[in-house]
Amino acid sequence: MMMGAGMLLAVGCGADLPEGWEDAEAIEGLTQSECTASAYDTTVKETLAATPERGAVHIDYGAAHFRCAQEVEGFVRIAGGKVDVLVQPADMDPSGVAGCDCRYDIGMTVKGLGKGAVAVDLYRRWDNINEPNDPVKIGSAEVEIP
Template identity: 80%
Template sequence: MQNKAWMVAALLVVGCGGADLPEGWEDAEAIEGLTQSECKAGAYDDTVQEALVATPERGAVRLEYRAAQFRCDQEVEGFVRIAGSRVDVLVQPVDMDPGAVAGCDCRYDIGMAIKGLSKGALGVELYRRWDNINEPNDPKKIGSTEVQIP
């Protein structure tokens, strides 16, 4: 009986797993191979702005999210929604409900590639979301651009 209860508990944990995504992003897919730099600058430097740079490649688009503002030592992940000729990307912390947080913010450069795209014009929008300690915590649009996928 104990083994059966343990298996049910394990299934419940697996079934409830997954990312904490905002409304409208429930069907977004995790982006594999996302890279995150070390902390580059203080987040409160007003001369540094978050930015999106998109470079088209054959069947893909390479995205650079420059000067992304997150907490110090906070690992992030990315999610993508693809609909027709539009790609939406959300970057947020891996741990959306941290038990303790650093008393500082950092700027990071984040890189990723969105693959399996059709040839032609593509609109790209980048959003950032902080952890759930922030209220409200809706995605913030960082930038948008259009690229031509070869």
């Protein structure tokens, strides 16, 4: 019984989102790979690939730069023909952090989209130990939802 109440409290607290993202919705089913490469390799760049699906867009965020062993989550804002996606650490105020950064491949699907052209913008934000900690735009893509 106590565990259920605690779980409700945690859900009710809401995510730590940046200004302008307060109404963004969590993306269910986000996948995150194991660390794929060192974030200090400057030849590796973060990438966005958007693939249209029926009523949805699948997003592949390649070489995402976060701390080692840091779990991330995604949020989406949908307005008109625009989809904004934010990926950030699940724990924005960690009590301790790894002394390294690495790259992850992240996948997610944004559902509930109507047919037609959609502009997708992908943003990344690090944890609150970084100052300032505003979202950084990773890339943009245009897709046609069937």
